[in-house]
Amino acid sequence: MSPTKTQPGAWWRRAACRLPAALALLCLQACTQGPQPNIPLDTLPGWHEDTVHEALPALRRSCARWSTMPPDAALGGPPGPGRQVADWAPACQAIAALEDPVEPRALRRLLATHLQALDQGTGTLTGYFEPVLRGSTAPSPRHTTPLHALPPDPGPHPSRAAIEAGALRNRGLELVWVDDAVDAFFLHIQGSGRVVLADGTVLRLGYAGQNGLPYFAIGRLLIQRGEIDRAAMSMQAIQAWLRQASPAAAAEVMQANPSYIFFRPLEGLAAHEGPLGSFGVPLTPQRSVAVDVEHVPQGAPVFMAGVENMPPRLLVAQDTGGAIRGPARADLFWGWGDEAGARAGGLNQPARIFVLVPRQPAPRSLRMVQPLPRE
Template identity: 45%
Template sequence: MGAARAILLAAALAVGAAMSAQAQILSFHDLDGWEEDDQRAALKVFQDSCDLLKEPEWGPICKFAAQAGESPASARKFFELFFRPLLIGTPPALFTGYYEPELRGSLTRSPRYAWPIYARPPELRDGMQYHSRAVIEGGALRGRGLELAWLEDPVEVFFLQIQGSGRIRLPDGRVMRVGYAGKNGHPYRSVGKELIRRGTHTPDQVSAQAIRSWVRSNPGTGMNLLETNPSYVFFRRLPDLPPEKGPIGAMGRSITGMRSVAVDPAHNPLGAPIWIEKAGRNPLHRLMVAQDTGGAIKGAQRADIFFGTGDAAGDAAGTVKDGGRMVVLLPIDLAYALYPEG
């Protein structure tokens, strides 16, 4: 929870200046699809992390949220009574998707399970630049007892780090939950963009599935491709996380499939409801809650939608790279304080 509180504090300090400079207050009638969405699920997600919002404007709203009715009309009315929609930044947005993978692994190394995921090294401090991905993959942490588990495939180790959490099914049938514990301080670099730069793919061909396929078909150069992203993520066991709950997000609470979204907290505050208008092949118009962050999620109109757990969620999330618009809902007093001319 210490890391979660630090993220919340940093967001609170930064978000006011970022939003007040480029925000426009809208009405709920301006939100495409607002009347058709069932906001009950979003209200439940909002309630789950509302107690973490410490700014004074949120306190009364959290109390009313706990008393809101259970019908779709009651949930919608709650948001309309206590919030105002703010458009921050300039659309089009960029929406991507992420998920919680389910992978096979082992607590011990074997010829089948030969690729480790690591716990956070004790000497690593927040903000510190540590060994790069290439150095770690080259064995810098080997033999220190930091291995949490061993997986079948280095590509799945890489994508587990991109997702930030996962479920590992052990040979005896037990499932180990793992979550984000820190990173090595190097900037995230997109391997999809690297494939485009190398000329092997066009922008419309790049997806998580395409990257997996290319790396597996080109083992040597494929590993070199993964190492062009120097960022590396460490994990921790989550032994007390119930199987019906989603992974832990940046707020320190479980996130919910198709109702939780990762944002840039410098522009959109963690814990706030976010209205999503995603274009593309499978349009999505619904209310979500900003409960997570990500190394590649930068900017006011940038969001990563959590699709849930398992292969189907991964297939859906891996192909999302769509435009549209995102609108944050803020308490009325806070909205007009940040944008008085609205």
């Protein structure tokens, strides 16, 4: 994914989720109140319940990324410590000194020593994932839907309907052809994915750009037409409707969303690694989260609590999204494949969000140490 992308993970990010009035009020309060005073980590609700060591690979990736940045590079987030790279050097040095296997209590003590929490309030947690599609490097009667590279000329580029009618044909922009137009549509919404070729090769694709036209949530159209009840709306419900509709009817609904995403091949990613988030590191399933960098520093730990049927969890802010806005808005990366998609598609819950920041700014001369790349 790209730091400039405006088309992040889950479909509801731009679908203007229709929250109940009470939940919408909670979100509004979280946005207007701003972060609350600093809190010791060991007093956070559920802090001692989480298996925090499972977030260590993601924390190490943040430290590794910070180590490549200037000490005074801005990371976003609320006023105070944590807005610049150098502020994180003491915590990263301590993480680099940890020896595997890491004992959870030792990691909790380390984090509590170097970090404190800001209560961002209660907002909304959704989920996204990396789809797995089937494709071919050449078109065939089975593989008819192309995924395109970003055109070299400056946008705006043609609409989805125009592109699907052939507006980009014969320009050499096709990266791969896939066998399912509905899967391709939702790949555009997620922003990255895997395409399995006939010989078993897996092509990893990431976000490269967008055609410059606004996103329209087709779920809204299906509700307006009475095709799906508002209470039953979900990613899975939309997919089911598109698959049972005629190809022409499905295409007409999908083309109601003029936004179109362009992709780029992602090189050097291992099969067990997620796609690149906007922070420039591979996402860790169930531990990486997309946030609003106006309120959360890029790469910072985030603690989540109060989600129904989900234990409290230490997360790491390593991605962003066009509709992820506000201090308590988060989008959890679940992984890849059908199971991850089912879990991501069913997640839309109130959540209490805490951002973890350094206790005090670090001297700008302090060198960032890169932890060893251990998994």
